[in-house]
Amino acid sequence: MSKGYYEFFCPVKVIAGEAALEHIPFELSALGVSNPLMITDKGVRGAGLSDYVITACSEGGVEMASIFDDVPPDSSTEVVRNIAAVYREQGADSIIAVGGGSVIDTAKAVNILVSEGGDNLAKYSGAGVLKRPLKPFFVIPTTAGTGSEVTSVAVIADRKKGVKLPFGSPFLLPNAAIIDPRMTLTLPAHITAATAMDALTHAVEAYTCMAKNPLSDAYAFSAVKKISEHLLEVMENPKDPQGRLELAQASTMAGIAFSNSMVGLVHALGHALGVICHLPHGMCMSLFLPYVLEYNLRKGKIREPLAELLLPLAGARVYANTPPEQRARRAVAAIRELRDELFERCKLPRTLKETGKVSLDLLPKIADVAMDDGSIIFNPAEADFEEVLEVLKSAWDDM
Amino acid sequence: MRIQQLKSQAISRAKRLYVATMMQVVGRALQAISQEDNEIQRELSAFPENFTFAMKVLPAGPGLMLRKAADGSFIFLSDSDGEADLTIYIKHIEHAFRMLSFQESTATAFANDRMVVDGDISSAVRMVRALNRLEAFILPKLVAEMAIKEYPSITLPEKLIQGARIYLRVATNFLSEQRKAA
Ligand SMILES: [Fe+2]
Numbered sequence: 001m002s003k004g005y006y007e008f009f010c011p012v013k014v015i016a017g018e019a020a021l022e023h024i025p026f027e028l029s030a031l032g033v034s035n036p037l038m039i040t041d042k043g044v045r046g047a048g049l050s051d052y053v054i055t056a057c058s059e060g061g062v063e064m065a066s067i068f069d070d071v072p073p074d075s076s077t078e079v080v081r082n083i084a085a086v087y088r089e090q091g092a093d094s095i096i097a098v099g100g101g102s103v104i105d106t107a108k109a110v111n112i113l114v115s116e117g118g119d120n121l122a123k124y125s126g127a128g129v130l131k132r133p134l135k136p137f138f139v140i141p142t143t144a145g146t147g148s149e150v151t152s153v154a155v156i157a158d159r160k161k162g163v164k165l166p167f168g169s170p171f172l173l174p175n176a177a178i179i180d181p182r183m184t185l186t187l188p189a190h191i192t193a194a195t196a197m198d199a200l201t202h203a204v205e206a207y208t209c210m211a212k213n214p215l216s217d218a219y220a221f222s223a224v225k226k227i228s229e230h231l232l233e234v235m236e237n238p239k240d241p242q243g244r245l246e247l248a249q250a251s252t253m254a255g256i257a258f259s260n261s262m263v264g265l266v267h268a269l270g271h272a273l274g275v276i277c278h279l280p281h282g283m284c285m286s287l288f289l290p291y292v293l294e295y296n297l298r299k300g301k302i303r304e305p306l307a308e309l310l311l312p313l314a315g316a317r318v319y320a321n322t323p324p325e326q327r328a329r330r331a332v333a334a335i336r337e338l339r340d341e342l343f344e345r346c347k348l349p350r351t352l353k354e355t356g357k358v359s360l361d362l363l364p365k366i367a368d369v370a371m372d373d374g375s376i377i378f379n380p381a382e383a384d385f386e387e388v389l390e391v392l393k394s395a396w397d398d399m
Numbered sequence: 400m401r402i403q404q405l406k407s408q409a410i411s412r413a414k415r416l417y418v419a420t421m422m423q424v425v426g427r428a429l430q431a432i433s434q435e436d437n438e439i440q441r442e443l444s445a446f447p448e449n450f451t452f453a454m455k456v457l458p459a460g461p462g463l464m465l466r467k468a469a470d471g472s473f474i475f476l477s478d479s480d481g482e483a484d485l486t487i488y489i490k491h492i493e494h495a496f497r498m499l500s501f502q503e504s505t506a507t508a509f510a511n512d513r514m515v516v517d518g519d520i521s522s523a524v525r526m527v528r529a530l531n532r533l534e535a536f537i538l539p540k541l542v543a544e545m546a547i548k549e550y551p552s553i554t555l556p557e558k559l560i561q562g563a564r565i566y567l568r569v570a571t572n573f574l575s576e577q578r579k580a581a
Contacts, residue, residue: 005513006511006512126517127516166520210506210507210510371524372445372521372524374520374521377506378506378510384438
């Protein structure tokens with residue numbers, strides 16, 4: 001089915017590859033700034049990753065206005081306010097975020113405050129509230145998964161009110177995303193696996209859900225190929241910079257794909273499970289991906305695109321040897337095989353039961369929360385509560 | 400004025416009139432169906448009393464607005480001005496026309512960026528499902544199957560009865576409004 005209409009937008013300059021960090025001073029000067037505030041977390045700092053950035057900048061004549069390295073895994077409006085205060089005190093003129101999803105979301109929110117002024121973040125919550133460009137902003141991802149460096153959304157918790165504030169605006173996008181293989185080289189095996197499965201899910205959902213379009217298809221297809229070709233290789237040989245770079249690029253490409261064509265039921269279920277059972281997002285994606293694909297396939301909605309994905313998932317030989325009518329099923333099998341390999345290598349759980357953190361009686365509650373998740377709108381099959389519960393039951397122990 | 404210009408002006412006017420009328424029909428149908436259908440009642444149950452939902456064509460209408468009553472059903476408001484708790488904005492009258500003439504389903508219109516939501520996204524998720532279901536009720540099965548993601552498993556007699564009831568309610572609602580106006 002050809003898409004009757006679509007939109008595609010990604011103004012982020014991607015700076016990727018060997019010695020990519022060393023391009024930052026030049027890119028800063030091109031935007032007329034020289035006094036960046038670095039926002040990161042203790043883990044990144046402790047692993048010495050921020051030092052690569054500091055040295056690269058310093059050698060290029062740029063010193064950090066300040067370094068804030070205390071972003072918690074679940075950031076809040078209070079943290080954002082504190083960082084904005086540091087930015088103002090130190091007279092910074094730009095922001096460099098070094099980290100994963102939480103650091104990047106926090107930095108996006110800081111950029112709202114330091115650009116718009118004031119301390120009231122809630123005022124800017126919602127879609128399209130921001131009306132003008134913010135301060136120059138660079139993102140250096142240290143996990144290969146979330147794709148946050150190319151998405152125009154952020155979520156920050158307001159602890160006092162007990163709510164999560166969503167922000168959506170093209171102005172939240174960074175000016176540049178810097179993908180340097182050094183930043184993911186020391187990522188532990190289980191995080192490498194889980195975040196890569198998040199990226200794979202972004203690509204597969206972008207390619208099979210309702211808002212798919214030719215441009216996001218191109219990014220998604222190539223991202224799937226890179227992940228299936230390089231993930232196990234990196235699991236075997238974690239210090240291989242080339243393999244790491246391939247995964248990091250795949251994550252950014254999958255991010256570009258899904259931020260333009262959205263995700264579906266895997267994410268709706270994954271968000272619900274994450275909130276209720278406090279499991280990492282990437283693991284949640286891996287837990288649901290095959291079962292949701294099987295469900296959408298049963299409903300007759302994704303046979304064609306899923307069959308196409310067999311090529312990047314399993315390679316030309318398998319694709320050619322599989323009769324066309326079996327390719328979609330074979331694609332799901334390829335994802336299952338990948339999960340088996342990851343389970344063997346780092347115990348990334350394949351079923352809800354295997355996590356040891358989910359009990360059977362929670363499934364209706366998870367289904368309920370998933371039904372309210374924004375991602376479910378774009379799932380190609382209109383899933384009702386009973387069907388979502390069925391998917392959860394098959395994800396429970398793969399029966 | 401050239402004849403071509405006159406023609407396209409007439410088409411624009413007709414389109415606007417159609418959208419304005421259909422907004423009324425959809426609004427009243429939602430009121431009727433919210434009193435009858437368990438599925439839709441389940442979707443609406445998450446909203447607080449007096450919750451208002453609006454659908455508006457940018458930049459200046461037409462639109463519709465409903466308010467949740469104490470008994471859990473939706474009440475169609477004759478005046479669609481003012482702020483609602485959840486508003487679905489349709490970007491252009493042409494997009495509204497396609498949607499309300501069922502050439503593009505609510506879900507597809509969302510996927511095609513024809514609309515923007517102002518309000519809580521999980522409320523929007525529920526309303527999109529309710530609107531999808533409404534389409535199934537007020538359209539003949541053949542058309543509905545093309546227009547929506549999925550045709551709900553309503554057996555024909557049930558659908559006929561429900562559909563007829565809703566049409567009837569819409570019609571009587573129109574009549575009583577006109578009597579009031581007269
Ligand atoms: Fe994700």
